[in-house]
Amino acid sequence: MTYQFDFGAVLEYWPQLAHGCALTLSMTLLSVLAGLTIGLLTMLAGRSRWRPLRLLAVGYIELVRNTPFLMQVLFLYFGLPQLGIGITPWPAAIIALSLNSGAFAAEIIRGGVEGIPRGQFEAGAALGLHPLQVLRFIVLKPAMRVIYPALSGQFVLLLLTSSIVSAISAEELTAVAQQIDTTTFRSFEIYIIATALYLLMALLFSQAFKAVERRAFSYPQK
Amino acid sequence: MIRDFSVNEFLAIVSGLKATVLLSLLAFAGGGLGGLLIALARTSQSAVLRSASAAFIDFFQGTPLLMQLFLVFYGLPVLGYHVNPWVAAGIGLTLHAGAFLGEIWRGGIQAVPRGQTEAAHALGLGYMARMRDVVLPQALRLSLAPTVGFLVQLIKGTSLAAVIGFVELSRSAQIISSTTYKPLQAYGLAGLCYFAICFPLSRFSAALERRYAAKT
Amino acid sequence: MQSLIEMTGVQKYYGSFHALRDVNLTVRKGEKIVLCGPSGSGKSTLIRCINHLETIQQGSIVVDGTRLDGSMRTIDAVRMEVGMVFQSFNLFPHMTVLQNCTLAPIRARGIDKAAAETTARRYLERVHILDQAAKYPAQLSGGQQQRVAIARALCMEPKVMLFDEPTSALDPEMVKEVLDTMIVLARDGMTMICVTHEMGFARQVADRVIFMADGQILEEAAPDAFFRNPQHPRARAFLGEILAHH
Numbered sequence: 162m163t164y165q166f167d168f169g170a171v172l173e174y175w176p177q178l179a180h181g182c183a184l185t186l187s188m189t190l191l192s193v194l195a196g197l198t199i200g201l202l203t204m205l206a207g208r209s210r211w212r213p214l215r216l217l218a219v220g221y222i223e224l225v226r227n228t229p230f231l232m233q234v235l236f237l238y239f240g241l242p243q244l245g246i247g248i249t250p251w252p253a254a255i256i257a258l259s260l261n262s263g264a265f266a267a268e269i270i271r272g273g274v275e276g277i278p279r280g281q282f283e284a285g286a287a288l289g290l291h292p293l294q295v296l297r298f299i300v301l302k303p304a305m306r307v308i309y310p311a312l313s314g315q316f317v318l319l320l321l322t323s324s325i326v327s328a329i330s331a332e333e334l335t336a337v338a339q340q341i342d343t344t345t346f347r348s349f350e351i352y353i354i355a356t357a358l359y360l361l362m363a364l365l366f367s368q369a370f371k372a373v374e375r376r377a378f379s380y381p382q383k
Numbered sequence: 384m385i386r387d388f389s390v391n392e393f394l395a396i397v398s399g400l401k402a403t404v405l406l407s408l409l410a411f412a413g414g415g416l417g418g419l420l421i422a423l424a425r426t427s428q429s430a431v432l433r434s435a436s437a438a439f440i441d442f443f444q445g446t447p448l449l450m451q452l453f454l455v456f457y458g459l460p461v462l463g464y465h466v467n468p469w470v471a472a473g474i475g476l477t478l479h480a481g482a483f484l485g486e487i488w489r490g491g492i493q494a495v496p497r498g499q500t501e502a503a504h505a506l507g508l509g510y511m512a513r514m515r516d517v518v519l520p521q522a523l524r525l526s527l528a529p530t531v532g533f534l535v536q537l538i539k540g541t542s543l544a545a546v547i548g549f550v551e552l553s554r555s556a557q558i559i560s561s562t563t564y565k566p567l568q569a570y571g572l573a574g575l576c577y578f579a580i581c582f583p584l585s586r587f588s589a590a591l592e593r594r595y596a597a598k599t
Numbered sequence: 600m601q602s603l604i605e606m607t608g609v610q611k612y613y614g615s616f617h618a619l620r621d622v623n624l625t626v627r628k629g630e631k632i633v634l635c636g637p638s639g640s641g642k643s644t645l646i647r648c649i650n651h652l653e654t655i656q657q658g659s660i661v662v663d664g665t666r667l668d669g670s671m672r673t674i675d676a677v678r679m680e681v682g683m684v685f686q687s688f689n690l691f692p693h694m695t696v697l698q699n700c701t702l703a704p705i706r707a708r709g710i711d712k713a714a715a716e717t718t719a720r721r722y723l724e725r726v727h728i729l730d731q732a733a734k735y736p737a738q739l740s741g742g743q744q745q746r747v748a749i750a751r752a753l754c755m756e757p758k759v760m761l762f763d764e765p766t767s768a769l770d771p772e773m774v775k776e777v778l779d780t781m782i783v784l785a786r787d788g789m790t791m792i793c794v795t796h797e798m799g800f801a802r803q804v805a806d807r808v809i810f811m812a813d814g815q816i817l818e819e820a821a822p823d824a825f826f827r828n829p830q831h832p833r834a835r836a837f838l839g840e841i842l843a844h845h
Contacts, residue, residue, distance in 0.1 A: 278689075324450060
């Protein structure tokens with residue numbers, strides 16, 4: 162093998178790489194939070210009595226889940242200017258990630274709420290509690306017990322998906338890696354390191370989420 | 384010169400579908416083979432095989448697909464091979480599929496009731512016969528729904544091959560978008576093509592889940 | 600004695616299925632009523648209309664002077680005075696026994712936590728389950744869970760208790776502890792409507808037995824009269840079936 166590995170040339174750029182990680186994490190966090198809100202609203206829309214709203218919710222979910230994220234982000238970033246709306250990479254990335262995350266969040270939240278037996282709602286109502294009180298005190302925690310693991314899985318998935326926004330030059334870890342690549346030409350090394358950084362972030366957050374889960378949802382279950 | 388978005392452009396984008404479908408099938412077939420081996424390793428008696436396959440799965444499930452494709456694309460020349468988008472995309476997606484399918488089928492194998500393996504043992508069946516005739520058929524039937532579900536993920540994943548220069552549906556859309564300055568039409572059309580393939584598969588997977596879901 | 604519950608001309612449909620046909624029922628304060636009949640006769644539906652878990656299409660339901668007119672105000676008022684015990688207990692799994700009992704008094708009646716807990720302990724003691732106050736429902740047996748459910752309903756200090764097949768989901772050896780609890784409740788003067796197949800309980804406790812089939816009340820009588828000499832042919836058939844298996 163004639164290739165000489167030179168990780169040093171790449172590791173010189175550790176501040177930029179660290180910054181890239183921070184950007185990826187903040188991008189993911191913002192998008193997950195926005196996605197949760199979108200998901201909640203979509204789930205409520207899916208249960209509405211008004212048919213057009215239900216169809217809109219289902220259409221949105223199916224469209225996002227059955228098309229590649231790359232297409233979604235390119236469609237958004239290049240499509241909006243075609244409609245006369247200017248947009249820069251970072252906001253476009255966040256919007257695309259949020260919309261993507263929202264569709265999955267809606268299904269996850271729906272699964273959690275639909276898993277609550279009807280009897281729980283009835284017992285709450287029979288005791289004189291209002292629907293919002295039932296949701297808050299009776300439904301929320303058991304639903305979260307189901308939703309939380311799925312949502313934390315979604316967080317990690319979104320973290321990995323965020324690498325795709327490099328295609329529109331949004332600043333995050335992959336884009337930083339690509340920049341370092343063009344300066345050092347040490348492609349194999351830089352992508353090995355970037356991959357390792359993603360793996361590290363994914364593992365850290367998975368473990369952290371599991372630890373919280375053990376603390377918060379440890380009530381005995383039959 | 385900015386071209387109009389007409390029938391020619393429409394056909395140019397749709398022609399990318401061929402490569403998308405081919406790449407998906409290739410990766411699914413290759414990944415299926417690899418996934419089978421990984422699932423068997425993951426459930427084997429050997430601790431070494433179990434950890435190695437677990438590490439393989441964790442790596443591919445804990446890193447972005449895009450990075451996996453880059454590693455293959457930039458790593459192949461290092462190992463002395465010429466880089467060719469087909470080969471790079473094919474190998475990358477096959478490894479990716481192998482890990483995910485391996486994990487899905489591991490779940491299927493573990494969902495087969497233990498009594499089945501015990502009965503097979505009692506009948507004097509060796510490992511190969513046990514797996515081939517008793518465990519795997521049941522495991523695969525239990526995993527049918529998530530397997531089809533993953534096929535959808537794989538088809539969507541082929542879009543990233545565009546980033547390493549492989550011309551399929553997404554890359555065709557990119558090219559047409561940049562020559563016609565009509566990204567809404569170009570990416571919209573590509574999106575619809577993906578939807579046309581993936582949506583029926585998703586529904587099929589959901590229907591399978593209702594019929595064959597493993598009751599854990 | 601004034602009537603606590605008055606159902607007049609009640610009709611209920613599930614789509615095109617006629618679930619309750621012209622139901623007229625008056626329950627006086629302190630009365631214990633047992634509702635029995637074959638499956639699908641509308642017994643559960645009837646009591647679930649009383650606390651508005653089911654809606655009616657025609658007729659009127661008046662509970663403790665409040666007429667249920669579909670408004671949140673009347674529904675709230677009625678639910679404060681009507682307690683319900685379900686076949687599947689429906690205890691809240693993420694709360695302790697004590698928390699299950701204090702939730703509604705605190706949130707729906709606005710009682711402060713300390714007072715709610717004192718009341719809860721009193722009722723938990725009454726159903727002989729105070730020692731499990733810090734446990735979670737999953738840690739209790741079926742019979743224990745149902746007794747907690749009874750205490751939970753009692754903590755709202757209702758005027759009427761509705762029981763929807765409270766022992767049907769229990770293993771046989773636990774049925775007695777729940778029925779004993781209900782008997783004590785009855786002897787202490789609680790107004791009760793029980794949908795149940797437990798005929799022994801009916802004989803002991805009921806002032807009136809009401810027999811339903813196909814959404815209609817077909818016979819009403821004192822327990823002795825009903826069990827010894829049922830009038831309606833369907834009641835006779837039903838009792839024949841039930842008693843053959845006891």
